[in-house]
Amino acid sequence: MNTQALEKTTSTHPQAQPDSVNRRFSIAPMMDWTTSDCRVLHRLMSRHTLLYTEMVTTGALIHGDAARHLRYEDSEHPIALQLGGSNPADLATCTRMAQEWGYDEVNLNVGCPSDRVQNNMIGACLMEFPERVAECLAEMQAAVDIPVTVKHRLGIDDLDSFEHLHRFVEVVRQSGCRSFTIHARKAILDGLSPKENRDIPPLMYDRVYRIKELFPDLEVVINGGIKTLEECDTHLQHVDGVMIGREAYQNPWPLLSQADARFFNDDHPYLSRLDVAEAFIPHLEKRLAEGAPLYAVIKHLLGLFHGQRGGKQFRRYLSENGHKRDAAVDTFRAALALVTPSPDTE
Template identity: 55%
Template sequence: MISRKLSVAPMMEWTDRHDRYFLRLITKHALLYTEMVTTGAILYGQHDKYLTFNNEEHPVAVQLGGSNPTDLAECAKICETYGYDEINLNVGCPSDRVQSGKIGACLMAEAELVADCVHQMQAAVSIPVTVKHRTGIDNLDSYEFLKGFVKTVKDGGCKTFIVHARKAILSGLSPKQNRDVPPLCYPTVYQLKQDFPELEIILNGGVNSLEDAEKHLSYVDGVMIGREAYQNPFILASVDQRFYGSQNDWLERKTVVEQLIPYIETELAKGTRLQHISRHILGLFHSQPRGKLWRRYLSENAYKHDAGIEVIYSALEKVLKG
């Protein structure tokens, strides 16, 4: 059974397989999510390009974007064959591009359709199907609207709701602004748990520390961390001990780099460019002495066409010795 007590949010252009492998070296238990993958990309693209992941990434969930119940069910079956532990439906992304494809937060206005999508997906697979959504959209932002949405989708078979604790404004704000401008309202998510105690309610949005996560866990079943886990990944180093009772030895940043090196070497041998991996580890020495040297050296050298593993060794030497 998957534990969603602490998870890392799906983030476009960030949580790819390289990033997830790296994060798994820091935490063995936090649930990791893919970037959103659209049904069209799976049905009409290359499966492996979008769905292949490393076995070490478990537990790992795939997030799907779409609104056609039949297509979503077919994609769910395909994803299950790849070995994912959960399938999540994106009902929270506010970008114009996904709205035009009837994907993301705009679906909150069509709860019956979302319920049908969940129902058909769940009937097609044996792994959990979850929904990630906002507290509301535009003027549909009352608690009664949110409660009605959750009830309808629950009746479609969804048992786990990941709630970004702010509404989305679908016209007039960019996706970036939608992550900051609408105010956070954690009590709204807490209230959902009180009103639906039988459901698993996961809180997302503005969680920047494990101390914050612990406070939220007094009211909800789990917490999802987003940008902070990417920009300051070592925040996850104590997750296993703090939330899962693991007795793992204390981890050092240097050890994470050393454990990542064999993976990088394997990927380089396959033709992967170093910058495609190194960009995810820039924040490893966040707020540490000489951390800027690490970021600067990688940023200035990893993008070069002939960049090899020596760039990682040199960056590590600079941050350790100054």
């Protein structure tokens, strides 16, 4: 399919109409990272950034401990649940569960490249089957009133042409889904690990921009390799929203503390790094009272003082002492005493 043909098929579409969720700036779903503890921390730095859960499979919700996977703190809103699955009926059931639990959005994962999810027809392998994805999204939307969105790659393996991406979006949009988050890399399912798939396939931001040009009625959010607010500004000249991944976890404060003023027109005073850590302590105390190990909770704060004087000592102290049986809030406070944030960046 040539470029002129692509333009002809989509030139009369209206501009994208936003729903009730603002996706201008969001934090990507990341396995083992974007837990409830992590999201509570992130919310202390930004009131408006859209936060996503880790991917949860339909089987885990239908046949497992649903409450364990769906539980969150009220402070985490706006919050989206990301589901993994390919059975339309099961996805509809889980989407209804999400609405009942009060989630603001449900997102379908069509991007995870791990062997485990491939074997269960979950994640990036679904890019080969846009009709199935459309069917899933249609059933999910019919089941609830909250927004249902999709997150996908540019392609997979040899199905990596722009024409394939265009057809995927064209077919999937027929489900009624109007918000597409696109990781600007393809996934290589045969030969690369999930970790390697986050770095090795080249970023092709221009393809995401092109999708927005061809489908102006869709909300297009870009994801992949974005690390700074300045990069976000550049992308927002071409697309509707930006999703940040690992950088928001490993060095959250420079991004999240500025996000509300920069992207949501809310210039409320933001907390310093130390204030964020102190404000997190009541949540830490609650989680310890519930029986959670200290390190399992505070590991999400290891990047809070990235680049600050004492930041390495803070991380080392928690890594060495946070696993001990008697580790408690005092352990965390002792680590904080090692930090001296820079006055101009705290």
